[in-house]
Amino acid sequence: MTMESNHHLNFLAPQPDRSWLGSWIFSTDHKRIGILYLVAISTFFLVGLCLGLLMRLELIAPGGIIMGPQTYNALFTVHGVIMIFLVVIPSIPAVFGNMILPIQLGAKDVFFPRLNLLSWWLYMFGAGVAVISLFTGGGPPDTGWTFYVPFSTMTKSNTTLSVFGVFILGFSGILTGLNFITTVHRLKPSTTPWMKLPLFTWSLYFTAWIQVLVTPILAITLLLIILERVIGLGLFDPTKGGDPLLYQHLFWIYSHPAVYIMILPAMGVISEIVPVFARKPAFGYRAIVFSGFVIATAGSMVWAHHMFVAGISDTAVMVFSFLTFVVAIPSAIKVFNWTATLYKGSIYLGPPLLYALAFIFLFSLGGLQGLILGSAGTDMHVHDTYFVVGHFHYVVFGGAIFGFFAALHYWLPKMFGRLYNYEWATAALFLKFIGFNLLYFTMLIMGVQGMPRRYYDYLPEFQNLQVISTVGSWILAAGIIMMVINLFYGMRYGEKAGDNPWGGATLEWTVSSPPPAENFEGEPVLTRSPYDFKDIKAPHAE
Amino acid sequence: MTDNLNKSYMSYVFIWIILLCLTALTVFCSTLQLGHPAIWIALTIATIKGSLVLLFFMHLKDEQSFIKYAFLVALIVLAIFIGLTFFDVLYR
Numbered sequence: 001m002t003m004e005s006n007h008h009l010n011f012l013a014p015q016p017d018r019s020w021l022g023s024w025i026f027s028t029d030h031k032r033i034g035i036l037y038l039v040a041i042s043t044f045f046l047v048g049l050c051l052g053l054l055m056r057l058e059l060i061a062p063g064g065i066i067m068g069p070q071t072y073n074a075l076f077t078v079h080g081v082i083m084i085f086l087v088v089i090p091s092i093p094a095v096f097g098n099m100i101l102p103i104q105l106g107a108k109d110v111f112f113p114r115l116n117l118l119s120w121w122l123y124m125f126g127a128g129v130a131v132i133s134l135f136t137g138g139g140p141p142d143t144g145w146t147f148y149v150p151f152s153t154m155t156k157s158n159t160t161l162s163v164f165g166v167f168i169l170g171f172s173g174i175l176t177g178l179n180f181i182t183t184v185h186r187l188k189p190s191t192t193p194w195m196k197l198p199l200f201t202w203s204l205y206f207t208a209w210i211q212v213l214v215t216p217i218l219a220i221t222l223l224l225i226i227l228e229r230v231i232g233l234g235l236f237d238p239t240k241g242g243d244p245l246l247y248q249h250l251f252w253i254y255s256h257p258a259v260y261i262m263i264l265p266a267m268g269v270i271s272e273i274v275p276v277f278a279r280k281p282a283f284g285y286r287a288i289v290f291s292g293f294v295i296a297t298a299g300s301m302v303w304a305h306h307m308f309v310a311g312i313s314d315t316a317v318m319v320f321s322f323l324t325f326v327v328a329i330p331s332a333i334k335v336f337n338w339t340a341t342l343y344k345g346s347i348y349l350g351p352p353l354l355y356a357l358a359f360i361f362l363f364s365l366g367g368l369q370g371l372i373l374g375s376a377g378t379d380m381h382v383h384d385t386y387f388v389v390g391h392f393h394y395v396v397f398g399g400a401i402f403g404f405f406a407a408l409h410y411w412l413p414k415m416f417g418r419l420y421n422y423e424w425a426t427a428a429l430f431l432k433f434i435g436f437n438l439l440y441f442t443m444l445i446m447g448v449q450g451m452p453r454r455y456y457d458y459l460p461e462f463q464n465l466q467v468i469s470t471v472g473s474w475i476l477a478a479g480i481i482m483m484v485i486n487l488f489y490g491m492r493y494g495e496k497a498g499d500n501p502w503g504g505a506t507l508e509w510t511v512s513s514p515p516p517a518e519n520f521e522g523e524p525v526l527t528r529s530p531y532d533f534k535d536i537k538a539p540h541a542e
Numbered sequence: 543m544t545d546n547l548n549k550s551y552m553s554y555v556f557i558w559i560i561l562l563c564l565t566a567l568t569v570f571c572s573t574l575q576l577g578h579p580a581i582w583i584a585l586t587i588a589t590i591k592g593s594l595v596l597l598f599f600m601h602l603k604d605e606q607s608f609i610k611y612a613f614l615v616a617l618i619v620l621a622i623f624i625g626l627t628f629f630d631v632l633y634r
Contacts, residue, residue, distance in 0.1 A: 185608065213619050249627045301622060304630065313633035319626075 009516035012416070028113035031515060034099030035415070036120050041087055041095060042484075044127065045401075048082040049477060051075050056439075056473040059466050062458055069456040073142035074157070076454060078134060080145025081162065085169050086127055088396055089258055090176075091404045092265035093211075094123070097180060097204045099415060103508040103515060104198045106524040107187035110179050119179070122172040130165030133158045144454060146255070149236040149247040153228040160229050163222045170219040173261075177211030180204055189523050195289070198506045198530040199282060202289050203268025206296040210257050210264075214300060218254035221247065248310055252303035260299040262396055263363070264292060266403025267334055270356045273410050274338045276504045277353035278345025279538065281531040284337040291330035291337075298327045308379045317376045324374030331367050335360060348540050350502065351425035355406035358433055362398025366391060369444065384454075387447025390440045398436060405429075405483065412487060413497035417513040420490025428486060431479030438472025503538030506530045557598045564591050578632070585624065589617070 011031045015023040024032060055075050058065050067075070102110055110116050134140040137158030143151055152159050184205050188197070197205075224247075227233040234240025236247045275282045282288060304312055304320040338360055347353070369391040372378045382388065413419050442465045447453075451462050458466065500509040505528055511519060528534070568587050571580065597603045602613060 209615075213616060217623070243631075245630075246627075249630070253623050253627075300619065301626065304626070311634075312630045315633035316626075316630035319629070 009518070010417075010512070010514050011517045012514050013517075026117070028109070028117050029517060030098045030102050030109050030113065030116060031415075031517075033116050033120050034095050034097075037090065037094040037098060037123070040120075040124065040127070041091055044082050044086040046484075048079055048087060049480065051079040051082070053473055053477055055079065056470040058456075059458070060470045061466075062460055062463060064457075070142065072456040073454075074134075074140035077141045077144050081130060081141070081166065084145050084258075084396075085166050086123075086130070088262045088400050089173060090123065091262070091400065092269060092407060093180070093204055093207055093261075094119075094176060095404075096200075096269070096407045096411060097176070097265065100411060100508055101180060101201060101204055102183060102187065103511060103519050104201050104506050105184065105187055106189045106192065106507050106520060106526070107183065108519050111182040111186050112179050115175055116179055119172045119175040122168055122175065126165050126168030126170075126172060128165075129168060130162050133161035133165060137161060146251060147222070147225060148251075149225070149228065149244050152225055153236065160226050163225050167219050167222045167226075170215045170222075173211045174215045174219075177208035177215070180208035181212065184208075189526070192526050195286065196526060196529055199271035199285070199288055199292075200265075200268035200506075203264045203271070203292055206292045207261050207264045210261050210296050210300065214254045214257045217250060218258075221250040221254070224250075245307065245310060245312060248307050249304065252306045253300075256303040256306065257296075257300045259395065260295055262400035263403075264295060266359065266363075266400045266406075267292070267295075269403045269407040269410065270338060270359055271334070272504075272506070273352045273356040273406055274341045275531040276502050276533075276538075277348050277350060277356075278342050279348075279503070279533050280341055280345040281529065281533075282337065283340035283343075284333075285531070287333055288337050291333040294330040295327060298323065298330070302327055302374075305374050305379070308376050309383045321374055321376050325371065328367060328371060328374075335364055335367075348538065350540060351420075351422055351429065352406055352410035352502070354426060354429050355402060355409055358429060359399060359402040359406055362394055362402060362436065366394030366398055369394060382447050384452060385447035386443040386451045386453055389453050390443030390447060393440045393443070398440075405432075408487060410502070411508075412491065413501045414508055414513050414515070416491045417497050418490055418492070418494035419497045419501060420486050420494055424482065424486040428479045428482040431482060432476055433479075435472045435474070435476030435479055439469050439476055440472075442466075442469040442472065498539065500536070501539055503533065503536050503540075505533055505536055554598065557594055561591055561594060581628065593617075 011029055014020065018026070024036060027033065027036075054066070055072065058067055058072060058075075098110070098116065102108065137160075138156040139158060141147075141155070141159045141162040142157045143155060143159055147159065147163060152163075184197075184201065188194075224233065224235055228236060232240075233242075235242045236244050238244065271282060271288055302320060302324045304316055305324045308317050308321075338356075369387070373382065373388065373391060409420070409425055446462055446465050446469075449462070451458060497513050499511065499513050501513075502509075507524060507526070508515070510524070564587050568584055571583050571587070574580070576583065596613060602610060
């Protein structure tokens with residue numbers, strides 16, 4: 001194929017029959033939709049990051065520094081809503097699921113390309129409604145991202161509109177999940193056995209099931225808040241025969257599995273990177289697949305561990321505590337399998353693997369903290385303290401977002417056909433790693449010492465740790481800015497990546513970089529297992 | 543052809559009548575003071591009604607087995623969610 005025709009087929013190439021903007025926002029090409037999500041999610045991530053930095057700055061000393069208490073309440077709510085619903089939940093499935101899943105399967109697109117575009121539009125519409133809610137009505141919501149009743153039904157802030165925004169975002173997730181399930185079932189080539197699917201595809205498949213099964217429950221729950229606020233329905237109001245704990249049940253039935261919507265795809269990314277950079281087949285392929293299934297199922301039955309001190313029955317506490325411990329087992333299986341894959345491998349410490357190792361370290365710490373919170377006795381002590389905030393960020397940021405960063409460093413050369421600077425990528429990772437631990441490990445200590453979460457002010461004895469935490473946030477932000485500059489520069493001006501810069505064996509590495517618009521000519525026939533590196537030379541090994 | 547069509551319409555009307563009867567049964571049961579079993583009776587009737595709508599009006603019965611399994615998974619998951627939530631209330 002000549003360079004010219006290759007360029008013509010490139011999915012990033014201008015489309016002469018459409019305006020530049022139209023060729024993006026009305027495109028049904030899964031790769032272009034992946035880029036649309038990447039731009040939107042990255043933008044919201046940077047906004048959420050700025051809000052987080054402002055909160056940390058406010059907490060550098062006791063008393064008011066740069067804002068009042070109501071602004072602080074609004075800030076942690078909006079930070080949570082943006083980061084959870086607009087960034088972390090859609091991050092890997094929407095960006096890399098769209099970009100990579102059909103190619104890994106050997107398909108030309110997802111099964112419902114127009115529905116895929118509708119999902120992006122719903123995402124943008126939901127985000128728009130959430131943003132409008134900040135500047136209209138009674139001002140930004142101040143309930144926290146959990147929208148707990150009774151406060152969320154009584155507050156004068158513009159909670160109705162922001163809840164409605166999240167309701168719309170839920171539909172985007174449901175449709176994406178439905179699309180991915182159908183894509184895997186309908187577009188998997190008949191010649192590809194299920195047990196030869198890449199682990200990233202498996203992780204997206206299980207995630208999609210969780211999205212389809214639990215997101216409607218959140219949607220209904222959020223609608224019920226709106227009905228409580230608008231017509232005083234009374235479902236959650238004890239004076240009208242309602243039960244406020246019912247809200248917490250319904251909310252966490254979605255929101256705990258949502259953690260697995262965030263983390264399972266990240267685990268899939270790590271399962272791709274580790275074998276490629278160890279030049280060894282994934283250790284315990286079937287165990288990794290099966291553990292993904294168990295995480296998806298058992299992880300959907302542990303939600304009430306968020307409610308141990310809320311007044312649920314003691315029997316329920318015991319049962320949910322037990323189930324929480326059960327879900328730790330498949331997570332540990334994955335960690336052990338990644339480690340065993342590395343063992344005696346021919347390891348190349350390239351940036352994607354370094355990010356994967358950071359993920360394994362941070363997620364393992366976060367998971368172990370989860371066991372402290374899953375034990376009813378210790379949970380009583382640290383519930384609603386900074387320990388929970390620290391743990392949550394270890395899992396969601398150290399897990400899902402570091403997984404997202406790892407995916408960016410792994411697949412960006414495929415997406416844009418250019419490499420970034422490895423030294424800068426490594427330096428940025430170390431900055432982030434140091435900043436992250438300073439920021440969140442101090443929160444764990446403060447939590448054990450009794451610092452409550454969501455408090456605008458604090459006692460002077462917490463100041464030293466609060467200062468360390470705030471300085472950590474600056475270092476973390478510096479690392480993120482460095483990474484963004486490096487990736488953006490590499491994407492535009494970096495050296496040509498070639499089709500297979502890491503020596504991967506899955507199908508996406510057999511097409512050109514950037515991939516052609518139609519992905520494959522005809523149906524590709526799988527000639528090797530996804531982690532069989534025989535006869536594939538990694539460029540870095542040459 | 544017309545015979546088949548008439549048969550199909552008749553089955554829809556028949557299902558509709560069953561749904562109406564089940565609704566009447568739900569309303570009747572709610573007037574009885576049954577205590578805890580009341581919720582299980584209401585949920586069972588609702589499940590049967592939902593299944594009938596899916597099987598006949600949404601043509602699930604004519605679909606291939608994977609779609610039927612997918613529906614079954616949703617049903618089981620919902621049963622677990624409702625079961626675990628009521629389990630808490632039961633022991634409070």
